[in-house]
Amino acid sequence: MTTLDAPEGLASPVGAARIAELTRLVRSTTGTSRTARSPITGEGFAEIPQSDPDDVEEAFRIARRTQTSWAQTSLRERKRALLRLHDLLLERQDELMDIVQLETGKSRFDAFGEVLHLALTARYYGRRLHRQLRPSHPSGVFPGLTSIELRRVPKGVVGIISPWNYPLTVALCDGLPALAAGNTVVHKPDAQTPLSALAAVELLREAGFPADAWQVVLGDGPVVGGAIVQRADYICFTGSTATGRLVAQGAAERLVGCSLELGGKNAMIVLPGADLGKAAAGALAACFSTAGQLCVSVERLYVPAEAYDAFSDELLARVRTMSLGVGFDWDPDMGSLVSQQQLDAVSRHVDDAVAHGATVLAGGVPRPDLGPWFYEPTVLEDVPPTAQLYAGETFGPVVSLYPYRDVDEAVELANAGEYGLNASVWGPVREAKAVAARIKAGTVNINEGYAGTFASVDAPMGGMRQSGLGRRQGDEGIWRYTESQSVAVQRLLPITGPASMARERYAGLVTTSLKILRRTPRA
Template identity: 40%
Template sequence: MSTSTDTSALLDAITVAPEHGRAVPDAASGETIGYVREQTAADLDRAIDRARAAQPGWAGLGHEERARLLHLAADEVDAHAEELALIIAREQGKPLNGPGARFEAGGCAVWIRSAADTVLETEVLFEAEGTRSELHYVPLGVVAAIGPWNWPALIAIWQIAPALRMGNTVVAKPSEYTPLSVLAVVELMNRHLPADVLQVVTGGREVGAAIAAHPGVDKVMFTGSTKTGREIVKGSANNLARLTLELGGNDPGIVLPGSDAKAIAEGLFWGAFINTGQTCAALKRLYVHDSVYEDVVDELSKIAASMQLGPGTSEDSQLGPLSNRQQFDIVTRLVEDARARGARIVTGGEAAPELGAHFYRATIVADIDDGAPLVDEEQFGPVVPVIRYTDVEDAITRANSSEQGLGASVWGDPVEARRVAERIDSGTVWINQHGTLNPMVAFGGVKGSGYGLEFGAHGLKAVAAPKVITI
């Protein structure tokens, strides 16, 4: 059953006539949803100039007034949450229900309000007779926000909301795969923000490459691949723009001996398969102790086989398509390589062409080991490899072997899991859960997963310049 809620008013506000733009397809059907302008580096220049001109006035409003306007923007997003969710479901492919498009649309308002309400106190660094040194946080200027295609609206808000709260203006550059979701949430916010405080530039690689080196940009926030993150670091060398880089991860999970496979199976499954596995902090490789290995594989395969696969706009879908052909091809290659190596495809392991071009069945792969590309690379799709181990020390070493370190999880007795968690090289380690995020809890990676923190007070500090005043 498909939803019938109309999105035409919001779409009309963010799209252009076919002769003036590039077609954006529905991830499930390939049908054109709308057209967006294919902007250029010259358009970026103009947007940054307008943002620089608007920034002093926006900063001058003060925290209280900026927070009030952000609350109005959040209310507007809430009022149009169903329209926004439908755009996300069509363009990106995630199902409306569960941890899907409605969850993403609602999360946008939650994160806007959190950024508006988070208290950032002045810090007294030193105080003695006749002297007091205080640490304040002041706006940087213009923040460039470069987002990915997997959670397009929500991750854009993770970048935009704290930057605006701290008095910066923002120029957002969405993925060329999912520009409509970002245009839609920005359109809703801009109904309450001053002109040019928040802008979107839609375009391809030319625009993205021009951002990091742009002399008018004071901060770049980027979520995407490690490869592109390295290029952004190089590009920022001349203008010394500050950076927050969330570069994805090949997140490990470790199931300890004695764990109850049935009790943890659902948490493991959704830790890996949220958004059809297309999540930076999803569980990407699962190390399971030999004593519970077959039980965990069996429970996961039962859940995977029961999942309803279908278009995002169907109320019945639990998993959707891969968002684009490039990602579908990556997932197919990795599973076929695992099959050729003799790995056991417990369930799934094949496309579902009867549903559309980018659909792939939920796949559990057993009897595979480190060194296989499915384990060593970030698959970013509906597949999880389950790797057997016999010694916890060995599992920790293997979990830490990746160049990436965004998230990880440990499953089992909480006391023992805590000891293991302290030894895993990741920005976040969850215990008996995976991938849960909180707008007040700092989030960021280590190693090849980037640097800088988002969310809460740490996220506000990341989009501001520290300033010491000594009296």
Template identity: 40%
Template structure:
């Protein structure tokens, strides 16, 4: 069954029952549509079509491709309500707050930014008549593998800059959220020539085939570190360029003297955005002794009052875990913390009265490094709050993770915060914020959180082939 508001977009992307895989509503588990089950043979055909379409698409030039991207952004905005409601049902995030409507708006914003960012040839050497310039050409065909937590937005991060630079794209959504990305691609394809962008809704076999396929010139992947390592191995034979945005166990450090009341709500959303299911959300929080109890109480108070429930309710701002596997991860990590003697300040249990995959917003205190809830990426609505007394020790513990996607420093003293930020091993360090991203500011991880950058001019260069012209 489908809601009337989403029927139009669903009709364009779903297949009849019996011909596809049922996709449940994340909150109610009611089937909302059936996703096509594409195969490796379908992938081969999509790559062939992309390869054939790429020269003409590239020949259009930046001005025409940018004009089409602006048309697409306009169309995304025109269908924002339909897209947000489908996204809310399939992924689980509520319409309001930094959730479904926010995500669809971000799709339009990132599409426009990909169209508008200037990327002129760079003069890197000039001495009299001798001159060397770096130009950026299309790579060819891009394979884009996106995750289930921000399915539309992250797909756009991969698709829009690739198209702007003259590449064609084959996009594979997560098996958990295919309909949202199929709907997104449906809107894009109302403005693009055939073969320029194709979505392949397949299983893990199809994803593995993308990484190893000789028809791709570039692979973009957002997902787990373990899968990222497999993609690196699989791509060795064809030497496709890679952009990997992998897992993050982001640390935050609250310095002494911080005004807790002033930062509390921003801190809360840095942790619990998308019910904690965000690669670059704050996953472990180190708080100085002098502020520890105040921070724990502030977070717990906000966690208790934030409305949680089905996404289509206009009142809710926290939703369910998207799938059973992630629900089980969060449950295991919080139960382990309890068994270790950590203090469950609020939450710490499922909310079955809301639905089968809801887990209450959870604040865990009196816990140390070494507990799985601290050392592993929980990717859900549970935050461990760790006490520290020495800033150098807090920095060392924050850096002890193999991952380094994001981090944050919270302080009333901007200069002190910057000094600590310089010492943290992360691709982005925010001050008095966490997870705030900008389409014009490069974003990417270090260590086991991947490599390559997205957004801004750096993101355009990442989906292009640099060519030096010397004269």
């Protein structure tokens, strides 16, 4: 394992004055704060203001007032703001990456992935907005007499609750289409990583979005998050399946919609005939990007029994050359876990697996010499079903290898369990596509781990089964924030017939008309 020197007393490139500017964007009147600690040193680097339900109420009041006028702006004006945001994200990427790394401890390349994804999202909705939101004209019941206009009306104020693992991109990638559709947003970033979201919100205002269109509140999840669920016209949540169920229950009680991206235990299948070197290199990125703290990262790897040893050797050779470290340069391949809580959870899963008979092929230990919450990229085999990580989401740099006898068994194993977020299939494309069609997951990547679907923002992304409801990205990603409103105009003949015509005669006339229309291809 290649390691880099741990930075002793590494100075933050984000100064106190800059942090103070960002925290002023939080709606908070409580006078209380929370100490933010960086995974780089474990030390506190900022005091973050905290909100309460009264602050949430005020945030919604302001957001509702702003939404009325924002919904009247032209699509052209919204497009300009989105494309300007795209440019600002690229121009300010160095500071954004600094903040993401300071809060999460991830590598700089992984932090760049956040800037990239958010810029792609802003550009995509900026360019597609007119097509996605302009009125369409479905067929009326009587051609030529009934015309229909289908409009997409904004829902109102969208509540967004975003996680710590992708604090920049997931903070805004769901909210941008909400704004684009004419809504306003009340947002609760995760308590561990608020500055990344605040830096992005600052850019929203500079790009031309109304200052009050995006309200930020911070605080305890059940209290502040619960207050959002009680008030929002639509709720977008990314996080654990357990919390997602509570959000769904709260939304159902109020008869409002929600979209939920939840847990995953994502599988990768290496097919017979796959290039083992390429598959092993792909697995490295799929398993260990962002130290495995990614909803769509791979935690289970299925390999043909006859190729198992060769693939294992290929993967382990690559794992042993990974560079680990923290800092604000581009050298490390993998950074830190985000917190002591996350380190404890990963350690507990690995230790439990070993206690149940699993074998550690690589890693399996913390690295306090590199940073307080570091854990080595870990490869396990012989993990039995009795181990916690066999079916439970680890959310760390840990992958388990399993041999399989035939492709049917591999598909069955990949579909086992309650989750269905992402999957990866490696091998000849025709065979891989056939396997992908059998996998119960919202996204399946062929000869790629997760980035093919994640970065293709025109493609919907989300989970099946216990991995969530709804989709982000693509048309579905913006339409979820709208209500379909059908407006009909009737000309000449009322649907119920003219008052001067007997009902029986009118029914006969309609019957004859339907028979004629049945023979008309487009009617």
